[in-house]
Amino acid sequence: VEVMKSDHSRLVERRTVENVMEDSYLRYSMSVIIDRALPDVRDGMKPVHRRIMYSMNEEGLRSSARHRKSANVVGAVMGKYHPHGDSSIYDAMVRLAQPWATRYPLVNGQGNFGSMDGDPPAAMRYTEAKMHRLADELLADIDKDTVDFRDNYDGTTQEPSVLPAKLPNLLLNGQLGIAVGMATNIPPHNLSEVVDATVYKIDHPNASLDDLLQFIQGPDFPTGGTIYGAGSIRQAYATGRGGVVTRGTAEIIEGNKGRHQIVITEIPYALNKEMLVIKIADLVKEKKITGVSDLRDESARGNVRIVIDLKKDAYPKKLLNQLYKLTPLQSSFHYNMMALVDGIQPRVLGLQDILGEHIKHRQIVVRRRTEFELRKA
Numbered sequence: 001v002e003v004m005k006s007d008h009s010r011l012v013e014r015r016t017v018e019n020v021m022e023d024s025y026l027r028y029s030m031s032v033i034i035d036r037a038l039p040d041v042r043d044g045m046k047p048v049h050r051r052i053m054y055s056m057n058e059e060g061l062r063s064s065a066r067h068r069k070s071a072n073v074v075g076a077v078m079g080k081y082h083p084h085g086d087s088s089i090y091d092a093m094v095r096l097a098q099p100w101a102t103r104y105p106l107v108n109g110q111g112n113f114g115s116m117d118g119d120p121p122a123a124m125r126y127t128e129a130k131m132h133r134l135a136d137e138l139l140a141d142i143d144k145d146t147v148d149f150r151d152n153y154d155g156t157t158q159e160p161s162v163l164p165a166k167l168p169n170l171l172l173n174g175q176l177g178i179a180v181g182m183a184t185n186i187p188p189h190n191l192s193e194v195v196d197a198t199v200y201k202i203d204h205p206n207a208s209l210d211d212l213l214q215f216i217q218g219p220d221f222p223t224g225g226t227i228y229g230a231g232s233i234r235q236a237y238a239t240g241r242g243g244v245v246t247r248g249t250a251e252i253i254e255g256n257k258g259r260h261q262i263v264i265t266e267i268p269y270a271l272n273k274e275m276l277v278i279k280i281a282d283l284v285k286e287k288k289i290t291g292v293s294d295l296r297d298e299s300a301r302g303n304v305r306i307v308i309d310l311k312k313d314a315y316p317k318k319l320l321n322q323l324y325k326l327t328p329l330q331s332s333f334h335y336n337m338m339a340l341v342d343g344i345q346p347r348v349l350g351l352q353d354i355l356g357e358h359i360k361h362r363q364i365v366v367r368r369r370t371e372f373e374l375r376k377a
Helices: 017-037 047-058 070-080 086-097 133-139 169-173 191-203 209-213 230-239 273-285 316-326 351-376
Strands: 002-004 010-012 107-110 128-131 149-151 158-160 175-178 183-186 226-228 241-247 249-254 260-266 292-297 306-310 330-336 338-341 345-348
Touching: 017 047, 047 070, 047 086, 047 128, 047 133, 047 158, 070 086, 070 128, 086 107, 128 133, 169 191, 169 351, 183 338, 191 209, 191 351, 209 230, 209 351, 230 241, 249 316, 260 316, 273 292, 273 306, 306 316
Parallel strands: none
Antiparallel strands: 002 010, 107 128, 149 158, 175 183, 183 330, 226 241, 241 330, 249 260, 260 306, 292 306, 338 345
């Protein structure tokens, strides 16, 4: 490796291929971990989400504004802050607008933003978007010197290293990410429960896990369903790792002439509804499930309704148990609550750690906002 010294003389440094590869791979993996795949514990966002929200705020696309073409937003994000492909930006933006994928959508979309059946969204030139009201709260006071800014990729403008984030977004919307040698999988939670737990933690800094679990009962998935395993939920919040079993909601309805129906109205989180229907149909074809006379998807206007008509001689409860066992109608969600602390350190965090870090961040934001207003006054 040739290195230029300050006096313009050349210094030849001998390095083996192993050294160069090790150094290069370490740099690459750290950039994936910090600048791409893992969320920040303070605002719960990966860089691409933060850049989308900040750019929409800059363009004046707050919740009270009118919708604007998604291509306009993607172009602004790509040109100023995120020097990657437009599809990666648009895909991230679409997910923030899907109510079955994001518990509290941050983007208010207009047009075809896909469906629970895995249908793709319309191209960005057809759809329109603006910020949701919750997103306004994540960016409140960003213009009052509340957070640090850093140069963008080419040094022509500045972007925030973290958002002021009035709410603990990491818990509200969860996060999924695969980095190099590590991954994160955090479920979404209920807004009221998380806020109550945060307020309690502010008033009682030494609050125990059990104190906080009085408020946060477990995850709150946008697609509904029922969660089983109080012990495993507690372990997940204590250690940051664990698993919970989620079941779709199904009821047995007695029809006319003694025939029964099984009606599924809620499905587990992140499950493709069409794949579930196909799986049930395949099991009936292969005769692994017997007693089904008809299967249809009656879902409409965002409400799930899968109807399974049973034959006269079928045992509804036995059949429902077979559905839980043989199809993804019952599945596990594996917690791996890894996030960046102070923007640089990846750590697996328990519930107390996540709330503690968010409160610490908010204290800094409020102090900086007050100092800014004092200087201005």
